[in-house]
Every structure is written in structure tokens, then in C-alpha cells.
Amino acid sequence: MSSSLISLLVIIGLLVVVVIPTVAxxxxxxxxxxxxxxxxxxxxQVVQKRFASDPSITxxxxxxxxxxCFVKGCDASILIDSTQSKSSEKDAGPNLTVREFDLIDDAKTNLEAACPGTVSCADIITLATRDSVALAGGPSYNVPTGRRDGLVSDPSLVRLPGPDLTVPQALRFFTAxxxxLNDMVTLLGGHxxxxxxxxxxxDRLSNFRGTGKPDPDMDPxxxxxxxxxxxxxxxxxxxQNTSFVLDNQFYNQVLLKRGVMRIDQELTLNKxxxxxxxxxASNAGGFQQRFAxxxxxxxxxxxxxxxxxxxxNNCRxxxxTKQ
Structure with missing residues (x-):
């Protein structure tokens, strides 16, 4: 993908300024x-370079x-490598397919060269995600920074909502x-x-809940x-429509019973x-604002x-420990 196309994606992305209270x-x-x-x-710059060769980074x-963020808060605990004596969050089942740790490493290396010991790994995750959203055609928005990195990374603490939950079941993870609910439905738009x-x-394709048949709520x-x-x-x-563009088409898809994971389709079944x-689904701009x-x-x-x-000093x- 050319640098001019990347610039165009940034320009056409809806600029959303999110105002939050400033607390000392x-x-x-x-x-x-x-x-x-x-x-x-x-x-x-690190995100732009990577996105140019792999738009799936978003x-x-x-x-x-x-x-x-859903374990011990947004503290970059997911970045810690396991050691022979101690496992980290990376070893937890839901995190085994998480990727782009090397992108965070690249950003950290460049930041340490420019401003040693200044920018947290937690802020790098947040800012890199924000930048990748804009490159994928999503909203451009300001994010507050000042996070610091956590001191604990424990795989036993990783409890995340699964793909087969109902809306009330999934919502409990979010309200915690x-x-x-609006935040949950919005964030699932990242799908x-x-x-x-x-x-x-x-199981939705052939033996939904042991019935021996496909999920009746999925388009045949x-x-x-x-x-x-x-x-x-x-x-x-x-x-299945705009697979690399962060837009509102996900919602149009689930309205047509084309949600791939059960939790996505459940969003249309819950009152x-x-x-x-x-x-x-009917307001692309509204979704962009809410997503930001x-x-x-x-x-x-x-x-x-x-x-x-x-x-x-190293995100991993x-x-x-200082003596």
C-alpha cells in the first residue's frame, strides 16, 4: 500500500475529538x-510503516x-514475556493468538532512543491502536495519555468474554x-x-448446541x-463485506444474519x-463518533x-528491582 494511500486514509477518517474531564x-x-x-x-510512523505491508494489524x-485492559486495567501486563520460573498473561489461552508484540517493541526502541525512560508501554499500545484505527478508515481521535506500566502479569487473572455468550452474559464482563451496554455494542464493532x-x-455450521443442524440464526x-x-x-x-475497513458494515451484516460469531448475532436478538x-447500521458517522x-x-x-x-525500559x- 502506497504512502499516498495511507495519507488519504488518514485524511478521510472522521476526525473526532473526545473531551474528557482533566483531573490533576x-x-x-x-x-x-x-x-x-x-x-x-x-x-x-511505526504503525504506518507496518500497516502499509499488513493492514490486518488494526x-x-x-x-x-x-x-x-480487561485484565488488570490498561497497564501493558499483556506484553510481559513468560520465564522458565514464572508464566505471564501471554500463556493464558485467550492470549495465545494475540500478535504484533514486535510492533510495540519497535515503537519502544525508537522512543527510548529519543526520550529514554519516558513513554510507557501502556501508552504505546493505546496510541498505536488509535493510529491503526484511523489507517483502517475509522475515526481519528485524541486519546489522553500518562498511563504507567503494571508490575504484575498473571495468566490466572485472564478472564475474557467468549464468542458464544449471550448479551447479558457478555455484558457482565463490561459492567465489571x-x-x-452501548459501550459493549460499540466496541464489538471492532469485529x-x-x-x-x-x-x-x-458448531454453528453443522451441530449448533448439539442439534445436528446449523445455527438457525445464521444465513444459510x-x-x-x-x-x-x-x-x-x-x-x-x-x-464478509468490507473486511479491512473499520466501518459500520458489521452492523448491517448482523442484521442480515451474517454474524460469524454467536455473540455478534446475539446483538440483534436481544431487545x-x-x-x-x-x-x-443506518448511521456511519454516529458509529464512528461512538467508537472513538x-x-x-x-x-x-x-x-x-x-x-x-x-x-x-523494555516492554517485555x-x-x-532497585536495591
């Missing part, structure tokens, strides 16, 4: 303006950000993090990009398409979430600020 010692937009003025540009970074492994929805044409796809490869696009889906706001809200879950945590390991 908390996150704020422009946190690094004085300490590392080029921080956001350095991260953006889905990967969205997943990484979500999986990080002070996110509401507009990316793929799902066939084993996550295989999609059942046939996915059977063919999964017969040849291990993954399928979550949005509380169905109107939100219909609203986003929901990403900022998610990125503020249980953050470490001030003197809490640390600023890692905790800093050496």
Missing part, C-alpha cells in the same frame, strides 16, 4: 508534549488493547469494568476488521460460505442491544498514574 495527576491529552514532544509521531492491535479462528464458530448462504472457507483454511473474516445495532468515545473510555480502565507502577520485562 490523571490521564490527559498531550501528556508528553514537554517530556517527549515527538512521542506520538514516533509511534504513528484488528490485532484492537484485540491486544482489549485483552490488556464500568462500561455499559468489522479481522478474522476469527474456525473453531470459535464451527453464510453457512455454506464458511463451510467452504474452513475446509481450506483455519480462519474466516468477521465482516436491549438490537436498537443500538440498527442505529449504527468507547475506545477512550476503555483505554482509561483501572490505569496506573502518578508514581504507581513504572515506565518499563519488568524493570530490574
Amino acid at each position: 495527576g490523571q490521564l490527559r491529552v498531550g501528556f508528553y508534549n514537554a517530556s517527549c514532544p515527538s512521542a506520538e509521531l514516533i509511534i504513528q 484488528a490485532a492491535l484492537l484485540r491486544m488493547h482489549f485483552h490488556d 469494568k464500568r462500561l455499559n 468489522s476488521v479481522g478474522v476469527a479462528h474456525c473453531n470459535f464458530f464451527q 448462504a453464510l453457512v455454506s460460505e464458511l463451510q467452504q472457507t474452513c475446509g481450506k483454511q483455519s480462519t474466516a473474516f468477521l465482516d 436491549a442491544s438490537a436498537p443500538i445495532v440498527s442505529g449504527f 468515545a468507547a475506545m477512550v473510555k476503555m483505554g482509561s480502565i483501572e490505569v496506573l498514574v502518578g508514581s504507581a507502577g513504572e515506565i518499563r 520485562v519488568f524493570n530490574p
Whole structure:
């Protein structure tokens, strides 16, 4: 993908400015303006370079950000490598297919060269995800920074919503993090990009809940398409229409019973979430605005600020303990 096309994607992305209350010692937009003025540009350049050769990084970074924030908050605990003596979050089942850790490493290396010991790995995840969203045709938005990196990475703490949950079941995970139904439906719109492994929805294609038949809430044409796809490869696009564009087409797809994972289709079957889906399906701009706001809200879950945590020198390991 050419640099001119990347620039065009950034230009046409809807600019959304999310206003949040400024609290002393908390996150704020422009946190690094004085300490590392080029921080956001350095991260953006790394993301642009990677996106040019692999537009699937948007889905990967969205997943990484979500999986990080929903454990101990947005503290980059997902980046820690396991050692022979101690496992980390990376060893947890839901995280075994998380990727783009090397992209975060590249950004960190460049930031350490420009501003040593200044920019947290947690902020790198948040900013890189934001930049990849814009490159995929999603909204451009400001995110507050000032997160610090966590000191714990424990695989036993990784409890994330699965693909087969009902809306009420999934919502419990979100409300535990002070996110509401609208936030959940909005954030699931991230499924507009990316793929799902066939084993996550295989039962919907032939033996839904032990019936020996496909899921009646899935379009038969999609059942046939996915059977063919999964017969040849291990993954399928979550949005069969605009697979690499972060737009509102995901919602139009589920309204047509073309949700690949059961939780996606459940959004149209629940009386509380169905109107939100219909609203986003008919209002692309409204979805973009809400998505930006929901990403900022998610990125503020249980953050470490001030003197809490640390600023890692290497995103994969905790800093050496000072004696």
C-alpha cells in the first residue's frame, strides 16, 4: 500500500475529538508534549510503516488493547514475556493468538532512543491502536495519555468474554469494568476488521448446541460460505463485506444474519442491544463518533498514574528491582 494511500486514509477518517474531564495527576491529552514532544509521531510512523505491508494489524492491535485492559486495567501486563520460573498473561489461552508484540517493541526502541525512560508501554499500545484505527478508515481521535506500566502479569487473572455468550452474559464482563451496554455494542464493532479462528464458530455450521443442524440464526448462504472457507483454511473474516475497513458494515451484516460469531448475532436478538445495532447500521458517522468515545473510555480502565507502577525500559520485562 502506497504512502499516498495511507495519507488519504488518514485524511478521510472522521476526525473526532473526545473531551474528557482533566483531573490533576490523571490521564490527559498531550501528556508528553514537554517530556517527549515527538512521542506520538514516533509511534504513528511505526504503525504506518507496518500497516502499509499488513493492514490486518488494526484488528490485532484492537484485540491486544482489549485483552490488556480487561485484565488488570490498561497497564501493558499483556506484553510481559513468560520465564522458565514464572508464566505471564501471554500463556493464558485467550492470549495465545494475540500478535504484533514486535510492533510495540519497535515503537519502544525508537522512543527510548529519543526520550529514554519516558513513554510507557501502556501508552504505546493505546496510541498505536488509535493510529491503526484511523489507517483502517475509522475515526481519528485524541486519546489522553500518562498511563504507567503494571508490575504484575498473571495468566490466572485472564478472564475474557467468549464468542458464544449471550448479551447479558457478555455484558457482565463490561459492567465489571464500568462500561455499559452501548459501550459493549460499540466496541464489538471492532469485529468489522479481522478474522476469527474456525473453531470459535464451527458448531454453528453443522451441530449448533448439539442439534445436528446449523445455527438457525445464521444465513444459510453464510453457512455454506464458511463451510467452504474452513475446509481450506483455519480462519474466516468477521465482516464478509468490507473486511479491512473499520466501518459500520458489521452492523448491517448482523442484521442480515451474517454474524460469524454467536455473540455478534446475539446483538440483534436481544431487545436491549438490537436498537443500538440498527442505529449504527443506518448511521456511519454516529458509529464512528461512538467508537472513538468507547475506545477512550476503555483505554482509561483501572490505569496506573502518578508514581504507581513504572515506565518499563523494555516492554517485555519488568524493570530490574532497585536495591
